[in-house]
Amino acid sequence: MAAAGSGEPGEMALPKDCQEPVCLIVLGMAGSGKTTFVQRLTAYLHKKNSPPYVINLDPAVHEIPFPVNIDIRDTVNYKEVMKQYGLGPNGGIVTSLNLFATRFDQVMKFIEKRQKNCQYVLIDTPGQIEVFTWSASGTIITEALASSFPSVVIYVMDTSRSTNPVTFMSNMLYACSILYKTKLPFIVVMNKTDIIDHNFAVEWMQDFETFQDALNQETTYVVGVSAVAGTGLDDFFVQVSQAAEEYQRDYRPEYERLRRTLAEAQSKQQKEQLDRLRKDMGPVTLESGSTGFDDLELGPSDLILTRGNVDVEEEEIDSDTDDIDHQTTEESQEEPAFRNFLQETKVQYHSRNSKK
Numbered sequence: 001m002a003a004a005g006s007g008e009p010g011e012m013a014l015p016k017d018c019q020e021p022v023c024l025i026v027l028g029m030a031g032s033g034k035t036t037f038v039q040r041l042t043a044y045l046h047k048k049n050s051p052p053y054v055i056n057l058d059p060a061v062h063e064i065p066f067p068v069n070i071d072i073r074d075t076v077n078y079k080e081v082m083k084q085y086g087l088g089p090n091g092g093i094v095t096s097l098n099l100f101a102t103r104f105d106q107v108m109k110f111i112e113k114r115q116k117n118c119q120y121v122l123i124d125t126p127g128q129i130e131v132f133t134w135s136a137s138g139t140i141i142t143e144a145l146a147s148s149f150p151s152v153v154i155y156v157m158d159t160s161r162s163t164n165p166v167t168f169m170s171n172m173l174y175a176c177s178i179l180y181k182t183k184l185p186f187i188v189v190m191n192k193t194d195i196i197d198h199n200f201a202v203e204w205m206q207d208f209e210t211f212q213d214a215l216n217q218e219t220t221y222v223v224g225v226s227a228v229a230g231t232g233l234d235d236f237f238v239q240v241s242q243a244a245e246e247y248q249r250d251y252r253p254e255y256e257r258l259r260r261t262l263a264e265a266q267s268k269q270q271k272e273q274l275d276r277l278r279k280d281m282g283p284v285t286l287e288s289g290s291t292g293f294d295d296l297e298l299g300p301s302d303l304i305l306t307r308g309n310v311d312v313e314e315e316e317i318d319s320d321t322d323d324i325d326h327q328t329t330e331e332s333q334e335e336p337a338f339r340n341f342l343q344e345t346k347v348q349y350h351s352r353n354s355k356k
């Protein structure tokens with residue numbers, strides 16, 4: 001496994017005898033910067049007069065900020081897959097990728113055709129890393145590429161979100177699980193080094209004691225209890241108290257900031273909705289002789305209630321009309337039955353009279 005920080009472009013050099021394109025399968029947690037990295041690579045390779053062959057395997061991506069040669073979205077309509085199979089977003093992505101994998105032999109043919117002109121094939125994968133790494137289609141695609149071309153897994157990692165040794169370790173463990181699953185050369189790209197230098201992470205990887213020191217400074221609460229015997233509860237509550245203090249100190253300010261942002265966004269949205277409603281209801285209000293909007297200091301849900309509270313008189317008229325309608329309908333249905341009844345009675349009466 002090799003580690004590389006982004007932002008320091010070195011000389012582009014492939015092995016001299018390498019006549020085939022190298023496939024770079026770009027993986028990483030959602031938001032780690034895979035797409036941005038592929039975009040950066042594409043620009044870099046174009047600048048070096050070695051345009052790559054680019055494949056997008058994310059069916060749910062809205063926008064791809066670089067030219068792609070093969071886009072899964074041209075083959076599978078992810079929204080339609082969700083609708084037809086009654087799936088949620090994740091299921092939709094997995095199924096779309098499965099459907100695409102069934103055609104991957106055609107993709108291989110396209111790459112083969114272009115292998116004389118391209119030194120690199122870049123493959124951007126879905127945001128949800130497990131969709132590719134732990135699905136049958138991900139394995140099929142990886143194996144198809146690796147059996148024909150030199151292939152390397154590029155694991156993009158968000159360095160700025162890995163400064164906590166526990167998060168860093170879980171990220172690395174995930175990387176290791178992919179390394180053992182794919183059994184391919186593996187490069188860890190520590191992205192977002194413009195936010196934080198990745199040297200701390202390299203040091204942690206190379207020097208276990210440094211990592212251990214960082215880990216020791218981490219507050220992890222561990223307590224032994226017996227729920228049956230009731231032991232360990234005093235210790236448990238000591239730790240709860242420390243955790244609550246930590247929450248007040250470190251977490252609360254962040255949650256309050258989030259709540260403020262949310263409240264601001266909500267009030268802005270409410271104001272926009274109200275403005276829209278005012279605009280829509282303008283002519284209606286004039287017709288109904290309302291006093292206008294100046295006395296309308298209600299939110300949208302209040303307005304719906306107001307609309308339901310019709311005048312009593314109006315309500316009576318409505319209900320009368322309803323009754324009349326129902327009666328008419330019932331009478332119109334009953335009339336033929338009644339006519340039949342009269343007819344039958346008449347026949348019976350005549351037959352009785354004729355017997356006499």
Ligand SMILES: Nc1nc2c(ncn2[C@@H]2O[C@H](COP(=O)(O)OP(=O)(O)OP(=O)(O)O)[C@@H](O)[C@H]2O)c(=O)[nH]1
Pocket residue numbers: 006028029030031032033034035036037058126127128191192193194195
């Ligand atoms: N500061 C900084 N931001 C970055 C860098 N790379 C990506 N980002 C930002 O990180 C966010 C996520 O980037 P994407 O490229 O969409 O990440 P992704 O892994 O493809 O995301 P998914 O497709 O959702 O998995 C975006 O806001 C990018 O602008 C970087 O090197 N530095």
